[in-house]
Amino acid sequence: MMSQAPFVRPPRIALWLVDLFTPSEQAESIPGDLLEEFSELASKSGDAFARRWYWRQSVKTVAHLIATGFLVVPWLIAGTVVGGLLLCWVSYWFTQKAVVAVLYRYQVYAHIDAYVFWLIYAVLIQRLIEPFIIGCIIAVAAKGREMVVTMTLGLIIGAWSGAGLAHLRHYWSASNFPLAPLLLTTFVSPVMFALGGGIVREIRSATSRRPMPG
Amino acid sequence: MLVALIEEGADEGGTTMNGGDVMRRPPTSVDVGGRDNVNASSRTIPRLTVRYFLYIVCLMSNRNYIGEFEHIVVLALLRLSDRAYGVTVRQEIEFRIRREVSIGAIYATLDRLETKGYVKSQLGDPTPERGGRSKRFFRVTAKGVAAVNRSHRAIKTMAEGLDLVRSYS
DSSP states (O other), rough: OOOOOOOOOHHHHHHHHHHHHHHHGGGGHHHHHHHHHHHHHHHOOOOHOOOOHOOHHHHHHHHHHHHHHHHHHHHHHHHHHHHHHHHHHHHHHHHHHHHHHHHHHSSSOOOHHHHHHHHHHHHHHHHHHHHHHHHHHHHSSSOHHHHHHHHHHHHHHHOOOOOOOHHHHHHHHHOOHHHHHHHHHHHHHHHHHHHHHHHHHHHHHHHOOOOOOO | HHHHHHHHHHHSSSSSEEEEEEEOOOOOSOOOOOOOOGGGGGBBBOOOHHHHHHHHHHHHHOOOOOOOHHHHHHHHHHHHHGGHHHHHHHHHHHHOOOOOOHHHHHHHHHHHHHTTSSSSEEEEEGGGGTTTEEEEEEEEEEHHHHHHHHHHHHHHHTTTTTOHHHHHH
């Protein structure tokens, strides 16, 4: 009786990255081609070599898929990113006003420190939740290019916030304003856009994915 | 208006469009860096007017030109005939030109060629070694063959009489 060669799985993270960035019309062909060549290489040259090859190919492929997204559907990407920026602007403005209005209306904190604490942290928490929701919304609109769109929006917002912080650095250093949470949200909120996009993409892929063998 | 613009641009730059095909005429007033021109003062620098720039943009958006990598991919498809899909195309290119190419680059090029109408694709049956995913087979259309021929002829014509290794290396 012949023993069957064990099924070798490609690196999980690399596989997930390729799945995440592959447009829906190529969801079968690109990951399938990579898996086929990986299995061939693993049986010929060993697991370690095949894994290294898979990582190299995945990184190059993801870079190409991002660049191709801008060339193939530039208007979809530009439109959704601009829409996302408008949505950010409207929602940040609206929720900040709402937080301030609620805190003024119900002055339940007798001590000024507690009031300032909630004023600052409510806005900061909102700056983490809102990018996630906006990321989900624009990912729904940009079908097949969820990650490209959300990452672009995240980078723009991140660069914008970073430039704003750098511009106001003298003011922040002179005041007692807690800078650490502000810095944290500045750099975490762009990631939240991509997280929202990634979740939408995963849900979409799960509904159309065929079961893997083994 | 666009047609008029293209015609005017063609008059200025020595390039004309004929039924979607791009044909190159020997430049008349514009001649820069030609190796035959020994006298530097006889060289004239082209003036990039807005009209000429728009003409170039129109010409490029026509997308009838075929790039180097596109050329290589179409030739690989022609060699592989009915066995042409991502893996075989990548391996064929790697084997022949000894250059590691990513599968993403292959698909980006194939998609571009499909948009131009130079190749057509169809999905095959899913196979277990591909995790239940289908192969996407590609074949070159008549328009694609014509484009490769045109590009091939143009390069051959331009290279004719040149000793590239000795004179330009």
